[in-house]
Amino acid sequence: MTAKAVVVGLYGANPLGIVRSLGIEEIPVIGVHYENKYPHAKYSKYLENHHIVEGEEAAIQKLVDIGKTFDEKSVLFATGDTRVLLLEDNKEILSEFYHVPLVSKRNIRDIIDKHAVLSVGKEAGFLVPRSTYLSDLLNNSTEISFPILLKPLNSTIGTKDDMVLVQTKDELNKKIKTLNKDVSKIIAEEYIKGPITNHFEVHTYLSSEGPLIGGMLQRLKEYHVGKDAKEGFMNKSTWIDALVHPSLKLTESLKFNGAIDINLIRDEDSGQFYFIEANLRTSSNLILDTMAGLNLPAIIYHDLTGNNFSKYVHTDYRKDVFWMYDHRILSELEHGNITLEEIAPYFMQDHVCAFYDKNDSIPYIESLRKGKLLPKR
Secondary structure (H helix, E strand, C coil), rough: CCCCEEEECCCCCCHHHHHHHHCCCCCEEEEEEEECCCCHHHHHCCEEEEHHHCCCCHHHHHHHHCCCCCCCCCEEEEECCHHCCCCCCCCCHHHCCCCCEEECCCCHHHHHHCCCCCHHHHHHHCCCEEEHHHHHHHHHCCCCCCCCEECCCCCCCCCCCCCCCEHHHHHHHHHCCCCCCCHHHEEECCCCCCCHHHHEEEEEEEEEEEEEEEEEEEEEEEEECCCCEEEEEEEEECCCCCCCCHHHHHHHHEEEECCCEEEEHHHECCCCCEEEEEEECCCCHHHHHHHHCCCCHHHHHHHHHCCCCHHHCCCCCCCCCCEEHHHHHHHHHCCCCCCCHHHHHHCCCCCEEECCCCCCCCCCCCCCHCCCCCCCC
């Protein structure tokens, strides 16, 4: 029996991109979903089988039950920080059946900690913004220049909806009274200013042959997440030589046997790149890398199962392939934030969508039919 790829968590564009990236290479894929969120990837034609269960305990038991049917170790793909932690916390029982995404030399919780991970970025050679825990800033034990961005300690505590931009110390004192969160679980980070086009990602993996780059992208058009954070609903593939060495060094340092999503911002004034965070998973725009020529899920699968993955690495990575977050584009059009004339030219160029795929259209159609495509505003 061929080793399986098992995707844990089927909600959103990220798992759909993983399933499609594996499926087009005829790698057998199984999905396990346990959260109370819509399982978009459940409907992909590339999914050999799927299991919907309730709760983390049931998810682990299902993974064990599935694992017992395998003749060889299969590969787990976690699609979010909570899933990464779930697999980490149950690595002893899962490792009998799976290659589990693990950090060998560091505490995985230190990496998803938005403050602690900055030291890792600095060690790798990146510039990093000044950062501290909000509790330390309020106690005057740490100094930091304003403006600052208040961020949840990690994505299991809060999301980008919870980020708050604060211009002055007086404004901070006023906002503290309205925060309904433990200040020890909030970090205060120096604000690196710049438009959405100054936001970049580098995707990497520590293979058995050393660290490698699995793709780079630049964000092009933004939508607001909450009051003060922003995300890209359109990105394009790119390549920046200056980011290669520190990204590979960081990947080597983390000693993580799964995908890494490195987030960077280019400062508007200095033009220098600042490391912001490293996510121990693929990103929602993963399918962009695959379409541009670097199929990271396939690389990881073949590497961990002891197969030759050189054909996926020794390839030309195409720049200026566009990624469209199609469900967000529909929402932005509906609310008048963009026009069809503004967006249409990009669809005439080399592009890929987060949800719609002419060769795997059911996830998009089912999501649209059930009202699970347009985000709530």
